[in-house]
Amino acid sequence: MPVADALSQLLDSVKVTTATEQVSIVDALGRVLAEDVCSGVDVPPADNSAMDGYCLRFEDYQPGQSMQVSQRIPAGVAPQPLEPGTLARIFTGAEVPVNADTVIMQEDVAADERGVVINEAPERGQHIRPRGQDIGSGQTILAKGSRIRPQDMGLLASVGVGEVRVYKPLRVAILSTGDELVEPGTPLQKGQIYNSNRYTLIGLLRGLGLDILDLGVVPDDIGATEAAFIRAASEADVVLSSGGVSVGEEDHIKAVLEKLGSLAFWRLAIKPGKPFTLGRIMDIPFAGLPGNPAAVFVTFALLCRPWLLKMQGASDYMPTEVLVPAGFSTRKPGGRQEYLRARLVQSEQGSKVEIYPNQSSGVLFSASWGNGFAVVPPGQRVSEGDLVRFLPYEMILN
Numbered sequence: 438m439p440v441a442d443a444l445s446q447l448l449d450s451v452k453v454t455t456a457t458e459q460v461s462i463v464d465a466l467g468r469v470l471a472e473d474v475c476s477g478v479d480v481p482p483a484d485n486s487a488m489d490g491y492c493l494r495f496e497d498y499q500p501g502q503s504m505q506v507s508q509r510i511p512a513g514v515a516p517q518p519l520e521p522g523t524l525a526r527i528f529t530g531a532e533v534p535v536n537a538d539t540v541i542m543q544e545d546v547a548a549d550e551r552g553v554v555i556n557e558a559p560e561r562g563q564h565i566r567p568r569g570q571d572i573g574s575g576q577t578i579l580a581k582g583s584r585i586r587p588q589d590m591g592l593l594a595s596v597g598v599g600e601v602r603v604y605k606p607l608r609v610a611i612l613s614t615g616d617e618l619v620e621p622g623t624p625l626q627k628g629q630i631y632n633s634n635r636y637t638l639i640g641l642l643r644g645l646g647l648d649i650l651d652l653g654v655v656p657d658d659i660g661a662t663e664a665a666f667i668r669a670a671s672e673a674d675v676v677l678s679s680g681g682v683s684v685g686e687e688d689h690i691k692a693v694l695e696k697l698g699s700l701a702f703w704r705l706a707i708k709p710g711k712p713f714t715l716g717r718i719m720d721i722p723f724a725g726l727p728g729n730p731a732a733v734f735v736t737f738a739l740l741c742r743p744w745l746l747k748m749q750g751a752s753d754y755m756p757t758e759v760l761v762p763a764g765f766s767t768r769k770p771g772g773r774q775e776y777l778r779a780r781l782v783q784s785e786q787g788s789k790v791e792i793y794p795n796q797s798s799g800v801l802f803s804a805s806w807g808n809g810f811a812v813v814p815p816g817q818r819v820s821e822g823d824l825v826r827f828l829p830y831e832m833i834l835n
């Protein structure tokens with residue numbers, strides 16, 4: 438199955454979460470809005486000065502004529518209406534008084550014995566930030582489904598909103614299958630390797646702001662897999678596993694899935710990650726990621742991330758690629774869409790994409806070395822200088 442078809446099937450299968458909660462904007466980073474947020478105020482709430490200087494009514498300006506300063510308006514003070522024919526001393530952010538419509542920078546005036554002389558002819562309305570120029574009252578500032586970013590936290594605060602309604606984070610169960618796995622911090626016995634997928638998945642899920650139910654390592658045993666699946670599906674909203682989805686006798690995921698739920702698809706034209714498996718355990722959505730560490734990283738980023746974000750209520754979950762000249766060539770076209778671990782580098786001649794020399798799906802270092810994926814569609818070859826699709830990690834790690 439082509440990657441695009443798998444992705445549509447994954448996304449079509451999604452039932453968006455409904456549970457919501459009210460959180461302070463301080464805790465809203467990365468959360469998905471469960472309703473539109475409208476502003477109840479104008480920002481700024483009144484015309485204010487963009488400069489430190491003097492304000493006046495434009496008609497009162499006479500070249501070379503000295504004007505009296507009738508009031509002083511610092512930011513935070515409610516001004517009096519401006520006396521006709523006079524200036525008011527005003528500071529950046531201070532409210533422009535009634536009758537004034539123009540601000541002069543203090544650099545453009547000189548003091549004399551009677552007051553202040555304007556040396557530069559002003560334009561009507563200059564250096565005034567009009568009421569509502571940023572946001573108007575009633576305007577939707579953030580739509581339902583937005584994932585809140587730092588600037589959105591500031592934007593919410595700017596209209597006086599201190600709390601927002603967001604979806605409760607999905608609880609995602611993760612399990613690592615494999616008798617060979619041991620945890621970092623313990624010495625390795627013969628035949629063992631360290632469990633890395635567990636930590637890659639924890640990091641990826643945290644990046645998306647999801648809750649994790651970490652069920653640790655499940656031995657390559659059908660009974661143990663079944664028990665772990667039952668617990669995962671009873672306690673979580675989604676279940677992810679790594680390993681055990683290939684064709685060996687020790688790969689039990691598919692059999693248990695078919696017993697406890699259903700298999701939607703298995704085997705995609707993606708490299709790495711061919712045996713990626715989608716299904717349901719007791720009606721809970723399940724994705725079985727292949728055991729190879731680079732395949733976990735790629736299939737999570739490309740398939741699980743949009744799937745989980747859509748489930749979480751987010752409206753923008755598809756990453757954007759860029760086209761960049763290749764600084765590498767590939768030998769023969771493949772039958773699967775390939776996600777080469779790559780990095781975008783800047784040189785005198787412009788930017789280009791390099792790839793890590795060993796693209797084996799067991800080489801996790803390739804993912805840490807780089808800063809994105811170079812995407813090569815099935816049946817295509819890349820020659821140095823060709824434009825290739827590049828997917829920066831920034832697009833997929835949160």
Ligand SMILES: Nc1nc2c(c(=O)[nH]1)N[C@H]1C(S)=C(S)[C@@H](COP(=O)(O)OP(=O)(O)OC[C@H]3O[C@@H](n4cnc5c(N)ncnc54)[C@H](O)[C@@H]3O)O[C@H]1N2
Pocket residue numbers: 613614615617618630631632633634635679680681682683684685688709710711712726727728729730732798799
């Ligand atoms: N005869 C065939 N063999 C394989 C095929 C195939 O089509 N025919 N596909 C290969 C591909 S492609 C992949 S990908 C792997 C996927 O296999 P599994 O998902 O069943 O994964 P495992 O066999 O359990 O493990 C694969 C590999 O990854 C290591 N691993 C597993 N879990 C972890 C972990 N948590 N941390 C670190 N490393 C892990 C494991 O030791 C194996 O080396 O199947 C190919 N075989």
Ligand code: MOO
Pocket residue numbers: 707708709710711712727729732798799
């Ligand atoms: O497709 Mo597998 O994921 O080569 O390693």
